[in-house]
Amino acid sequence: MARGGEWGINKAARGKWVWGCSYKKTTLIVCSINIVVALYVLRSLYASLYIYSDRESHPTVEYTPDQIRKMEESVRIRKSAEPVELIRLVKKLKKELSTEVSVVELSEPLKLKITNEIIDKLKTLPPNANVTEQRDFAERWCNKKLEEAKQLIRERGTSNSTILLEEAVMLVKALESDRTLLLEDIGLWIPSEVVNKEHDDKPEGEVDELADEVLPGRPLPPECHAELHTDYDGAAVRWGLNHHKESAADCCQACLVQAKRAKPNEKKCNVWVYCPAEMGCHSPDIYEHRLGECWLKYAETPKLNFKDKYPESYRNAHPSAPIIVPWASGIVGAA
Template sequence: MARAEWGHSNNGRGGNKWWSYKRTTVVICCMNIGVALYVLYSLYTSLYNYPYYDTQKAARYSQGQIRKMEESIRIRKESEPIELIKLVKQIKEEFLKERRMVNLPLPLKHKITDEIVERLQDLDPSANATEQQEAVERWRREKLKEAKKVKRGQALNSNILPEEAGMLAKALKSNWAELSEEIGLWIPVEIITKEHDDKPEGEEEFDDSIIPGRQLPPECHAKLHTDYDGAAVRWGLTHHKESAYECCQACLDHAKTAKPGENKCNIWVYCPSEGGCYSPDIYEHKLGECWLKYAENPRVNFKDRYSDSYRNSHPNSPVIVPWVSGIVSA
């Protein structure tokens, strides 16, 4: 009886060994491996079920289809404006070539600008635009003569380097207008208007307030190459005038017609440059912009020229301030 019980106990232990956790783990791992292999096989075979892998079928075209494609390509090429493309390319190359001729080294531009500003500062403060223009023209002729002497090796005491003499002479002689625009030099042209008493009968009175370059009245206090700060009462991007005179007049009119409690214009800022005027903001300021501003204590943003430190931090800025502005009389 005792042996039978012992044998039964051994059989029970054997059964527990066979279904132990180790064998269970092995079975589960095998099942996982089988599932993973099936998934990989499915992905591998599915890659060949897409049409774009059937390259042989995709590349098969009939002779008629090929002829139509060739005809389409031929028609497209014949319809291209070849002559126009060549002309545009030629104009672009000429323009870039011209711009390269004016593109002087930056230190040389600074040197030129410093000399021009110094020449203008030597003039009497009451000098008009004609006198300023004559002073700049005298400087240009003198500098051109000096550059030619340096180029020929005949100038001993000159601040022009021999390697700069050739391109400086070329810029001063052939590309002076472009160079003036590039360094931000602008001097207004005074237009002398004559009064005529022999106006034909029946002709309407001509409004000379729109004549570009009309002499500004004293109450405008116009300052060349000056940009005054202030709160805008009229946004210049959408407010254009034909002349500085009109811009100043718009400021005077605004001050007269302003409603009670509104800021009255006492500062006007005008862009007279055909190439536009630089300003340290995100907008492109164009010829004719007229900003009307107000400030209780007007102060200057920029005057005459931008400082070296400012140009170092704003490499796109010109050397000379392009704006003309003024504070109107109270």
């Protein structure tokens, strides 16, 4: 009897335990289902809001088959109209230009050194040296400097001056890239022969913008033979960069005085060139030529650099050049 009572108690306890576990499991399952459903509902609401806003910001456009056919035809026509050969040539030209050697910039001390040297060498030229002789002289000087610089580089192991070696390398690069630009950069510009022809092709009634102009300042004496918008060539006996005068008459007077006081072995001024423009005067060198600049020159047979207007070919090569020559010049003692 005692054993039967004990079995009954165990059975009742076991049933209670089984029932208690089933209730907890059921509760957990229901809660989990509720959480899953809530998450699904929230996700659906978020997705619908995103799709709705995206459609409003990026409205879809539906094209008809006929519209699609026309667009494809338009693309085909545009591609067939492309200048394929021109594009190929432009790309080839860009590639060639990108491989060109850029102009070498010289240091200021080196630039000053070679400027002073070539000025001293120019003084050894005969007084009647023409443009061709001056150009040949500049070419010989460039060849000599190039050989000297290369020789210094070859002997760099025995050279004690690092600065001289660096200058030699810069000079070799500059002379081998573009000598004309190098000479213009140091202020030496030897003009080409310029033939100025008179053309009477001005339309009837057109006002000549060069006529009736007067040089500012006091009147010039007749022996100055002043010519407006004129630039004469010649060997400089006095550089105008640091030689300024108040007027063209004063510049001409300075030329007359220099010729009168020149020593027997010195060149006598017979050409004066003056800058009367308030904004300065154009020149292809690196210097800024200001108002009042007065150049004193000598030339056995004075020749024109430019007269009245710069040629179109010159302006194409020098985009900063104005149309009208700003300088005023005169040949002292000319008939």
